[in-house]
Amino acid sequence: MTADSTLYRNSMPESTTTKLRTEGVSLYYGAFQALRNITLDIPERAITAIIGPSGCGKSTFLRIFNRMNDLIPGARVEGNVQLEGVDIYDRCIDVVELRKRVGMVFQKPNPFPMSVFENVAFGPRRHGRNNRGELAEIVEKSLRQAALWDEVKDKLDKSAFDLSGGQQQRLCIARVLAVEPQVILMDEPCSALDPVATLKIEDLMRQLAESYTIIIVTHNMQQAARASDISAFLLMEPDRAGVLVECGPTSQLFTSPKDKRTEDYITGRFG
């Protein structure tokens, strides 16, 4: 597996640097092992898709990068996870600071029950920015980046719940962007959206990938094929622990997979 993860580095441009890296990462919920020995490099300013059948631990793996699994009692991570070479599970790491750098968008759009403006301003406010003019700037910039500004600029004071599902999800992306993260984790961000809204989010991801590192979990293989640069295929072993089967440039993984199990999955033979 280590061999696989080095593979794409050869095929990517030389300038590509590794943003996030996991080395031999395992995750346990109490006695149950949910992930086994995953080693993977996430390149900077690219979209990495994590694909695999339901229950293989994709979301669990994603939540390793912003330590969201910390919230689950009994969850324990082994191995090494690095953000720009820094071990994010080190004792000295401030999880709050980490999550400012590694933002997350969830499966179901989860805007707060506040106005559109306050949703986007939420993060900056919590980080001590209270100047109304400054906030307005951040909100506009973030909404523009999330390709939502033109649709909501006249209803910033309206409830976020008045927006459509796709708009809500882009609002959630804007909410993350307002904190100026380096990495954006997306946990099946389109699974609750219709095809049109899905394509909008994918377009948006492509634009954002120019400045952000994006990791997206998806069970939609077309989406991975369309929207990602790198794909990592996770699978459940017989003891239900997730393992990394294969990882590489998306075009390669989808056209000439190295592992038989990857081939079976992407050709729709199971999962």
Add this chain to the structure above:
Amino acid sequence: MRIKSGLSRQLSQRTAFGVLLVATVAVVLVTLFIIIRIAISGAGALSWTFLTQSPTDAGRAGGIFPAIVGTFYLMLGTLILALPIGVLAGIYLSEYAPKNWLTRVINLAIINLAGVPSIVFGLFGLGVFVLMLKFGMSLLAASLTLACQALAMTITTSREALLAVPREYREGSLAIGATKWQTIRHVILPQARPGIITGAVLAMSRAAGESAPILIVGAAFLIPGLPQSPFDRFMALPYHLYTVATQVPGMPGDTKWAVALVLLAVVLSFNVLATIVRLRARRRRV
């Protein structure tokens, strides 16, 4: 055969609907009957004098103003003492307490606290607040006693309201680098506020209606004036109702109904107020 089974299903559907409707109508009718009965019998004795004057002739004449004020003081005292502690304890129990056997025991104890008969709280208040802390028979001792009783409800409803806030909101907030306390303060508490308010008002209404515990920690049968300090004794509507209904010979027949009507109005108006606050909170939210 298909059609037959369909019919029997329809029948059970209709039966269920009918039973549910009858039960609902019964509840409404009983409530209406109580209110109308009290209103009809009490309305005659209700007057401006009755509401604004002190009782004379052992309550046979005059009004019930001190009892109304005493009940308001009690509700206010209970709220001030029980709400902050209830909310803080609720936050601790729902957000911070480790999920272990001790927390479970504490939660169970709080739920059981709600089931303790009110007279037992009264006795506790007499022992602790009146005698041990030397507050005497007083408004303060009574408020503290009722607050202890109300805590069970304010803690439980606060905890439930906080736990009911969807996980998505917590995660959404934490995922953009808000601290746990910021998440609680700015996302979870505003969401839980209507539930917390409901619990607080129900606890207050209950405090307003209690007669057994205050009887032994400070309520007085007859006091001409209003309490001047928290250490004074006081009159309260439920206890006054008890005395005018059973303890004074020669009481005009409609006086007790009028007292009941006022007590009912006080409690109901607070419930209406709570509903308005709750609806407003909800409208702001959505």
